[in-house]
Amino acid sequence: MSRSDSERIGDILAAAEIASKVAAEGRQAFLSNWKNIPTAERALHIIGEAATKLSDETAARYPDVPWRQIRRLRTLITHEYHKVDHEALWETLEKSVPTLVRTIREGSQAPPPSG
Template sequence: MWRDSALLLDRLIAARESREFCKDLTWGVFQQSSLHQHAIAKALENIGEAARKVSDETRAAHPEIPWFQIIGLRHRIAHDYFHLDLTRMWEIVQHDVPALIGMIEPLVPPEEP
């Protein structure tokens, strides 16, 4: 279970990073910025990689988290990188990632002072 906690923390960090990468970014700038596209894609890939490694028990205990969609996105980014749908990636980071953060935060142990 400790390993799952670490993986959930990894997901939370990557999710927060993806949001930070698009802070103050407009759709138009995102479309033109390969730097932002790559940074956000990598953060989304990291979210999926950590999700892929979480135990079946933890996945079963939290069916509200769309595990298989997240893992599927990771596979798409890793294996079909040059055909990514920028519109969908933007929607994910704008709408799905904040919801995911809200689902994961309660599962991650608080930081030690």
């Protein structure tokens, strides 16, 4: 059974919450605790996978979300895991994930685009 777009948006927000908890521990803990990097990678993978499966119509409701970059990060984590830069991953957790959550939450308050 396929998941609905609203369920996928929920998946994105739930995974972002996990990523935010990792980020809340701080950069040093992120880099030094062996559990944090794979946890963050898994959360970002879920975000990317859900983003990949969203319909074009739903993605268009959130025009400020960088869907292409989210999908590319998922591909990198999945297929080229050995190339993941942990400092760049930290930047994503610290800056991009909170922006993503805020943008989705604000977009879900807006009426669907007409046209």
